[in-house]
Amino acid sequence: MPKRVDHDERRREIAEAVLRLAATEGLESVSLRHVAAEAGVSMGRVQHYFRSKDEMLAYAYEHQARRHEQRIVERLRAAGAPPTPRDVVRTVMTEILPTDEASRASWLAGIAFFIRAVSDARMAPVVAAGGPAVIELFAERLDQARAAGELAEDADPRQEAVILWALVDSQASAIVIGGRTPAEAVATIDYHLGRLFRG
């Protein structure tokens, strides 16, 4: 079904344009015209693929999440040996931190979506769902770690997953404005994982 593939590819190209604009200028004044120019396509094409600006923004946000997941899966594969729950958690956390241009742009785009969500009731649930997806992944791995006897005895996987997300979320923002270096953030993550896991 080559037509279908093309369709998805076009939508992704437009989503990438939205993400570039989000990272550089924010989403306050973003318009379909603006996005079309950034993507190098006609307004008509953007309107063909997305019925509304809200639909386009939601798709772009979810596209970024999928792209991010893909990068994490690739990093885990590149690591070779079957990853332990602790390896997976650490890789996800360090991959989210803005340590290079690509991850910094991702984080800035995420902030732009967050800002929009504060004042846009339709965008709020889309963005609010972004944290819980990572939290769910953490919780599953912490459950595995507990079953394998690798988790601190008094640790609750669900609450600890929320705290892991909080740690990476806040450290990423601090890195973006120069409050912490990536190395300092990673040191805090490693310290925290050291208390959370056993052995």
Add this chain to the structure above:
Amino acid sequence: MPKRVDHDERRREIAEAVLRLAATEGLESVSLRHVAAEAGVSMGRVQHYFRSKDEMLAYAYEHQARRHEQRIVERLRAAGAPPTPRDVVRTVMTEILPTDEASRASWLAGIAFFIRAVSDARMAPVVAAGGPAVIELFAERLDQARAAGELAEDADPRQEAVILWALVDSQASAIVIGGRTPAEAVATIDYHLGRLFRG
């Protein structure tokens, strides 16, 4: 020295206007004219009290931090009994969470300053210094708790202080967009403090 008092009062009034604008419209398009109108004073008066927009924004940001500290001190005093390190940490954390209109406005203003810091090299160090002030307060209380034998044995006060700030920072943002309720955030904070402190 009544004149001096007046001067500080005028500056605070202008800072309050900046914070209201930051919380409702963000700081992207804020101007001295805009602030003067919001404060109900002349442009000339704003220019008399602040030599530049940067100076005004930095003052407003620091004014908000001082106002926040004041509120926390009052809450601790109202609590009566001399607070333990754990009481102080919990009060600061729950006071930061946006649980009413005033704390929600504070948090939104903080986000507006954060956004500005991302693209404004002069604002970045002012905003980057905001987290560490709270972290320092946490670290001092955790040191006290350790000296009193009230801290978990494997806990490092400095790293734990960073994690406490991360937790409240991330939970506050999640509350603002409806991803978590204040009660859920407080439950996670209490869970975390339960693992960090002994007894």
